[in-house]
Amino acid sequence: MVPRTFRTWLLPVLCIALPLIVGIVGSFFTAGSIPGWYAGLNKPAINPPAWVFGPVWTVLYILMGISLYLVLRDGTERTPVRQGVILFTVQLALNLLWSIVFFYGQAVAAALVVLLLLIVLIAATAISFRRISVPAAWLLAPYLAWCCFAAVLNAQIWLLNGFPV
Template sequence: MSKSWVIPVSIAVIAAMGVAMLGATITDLGPWYRSLDKPSWTPPGPVFPIAWTTIFALAAMAAVTTWRSAPSRAARDWVISLFALNAFLNVLWSLLFFRMQRPDWAFAEVLLLWLSILLLIVYCGRISRLAGLLLLPYLAWVSVAAALNWQVVELNGPFG
């Protein structure tokens, strides 16, 4: 039995954990966040780490599945590049929303994050249908997060 999966899986797990830890470090649920008016349909706090853990695990599986199924080195490089861009946008949203306390800027940025997930679904899905499907919960969750973000802007703006 081949062990060719060990290195890509290890790299994907380390990358996903790194993005998750960086995002968690930037996320500040302190007095500023608690003082914001939020819509009544905001999920309870414990839902967020469960959702993000699940999403990062599925995204890591999608990355490995796509990378291993990619028909060329160039295609594998695109997989890595698209996931790296997505990771950057994911962390940037937390930075804008929580650290800079700019939900208005974060909302504009979450649209880019959403598009990067859609791009991942399309690109990865062309290489591996399973990989594309594994990314659908990520798109759904960020859609909810974008709607929440917009409501925070509407209920609390202007910012700055």
């Protein structure tokens, strides 16, 4: 049994911190490419201004953390909880991998493949979380929608700039 103090304040903090830390790590791979390589790319008309991405991702990471907390708050004894946490962890790793592949590796086509896999895993995580907490599943909906939008942007950047497969 998990101590009550851990469940009431430390677990939510850790659950929210985890995606935020992944976002911070991802920004180390991203930041150097924004003013140079990324700024020089042809982008679609629907591409948001650069300043939008930081606040949007911060909100999405916080929602992801709250979602994870709602799944973990009663412990990990149940198989659906463990399965959901595994899916969550894998999709979070793919989230980081996309930043590395797209910005650091400048491999736009490969990043699109990573992003499509990420979308599938986010959906699978939401479905898995729904068996435990319906609100936890819905908290992943904005993240899923943003990643679908990001896939459209990624694909258009690939096409507009003639990157190889």
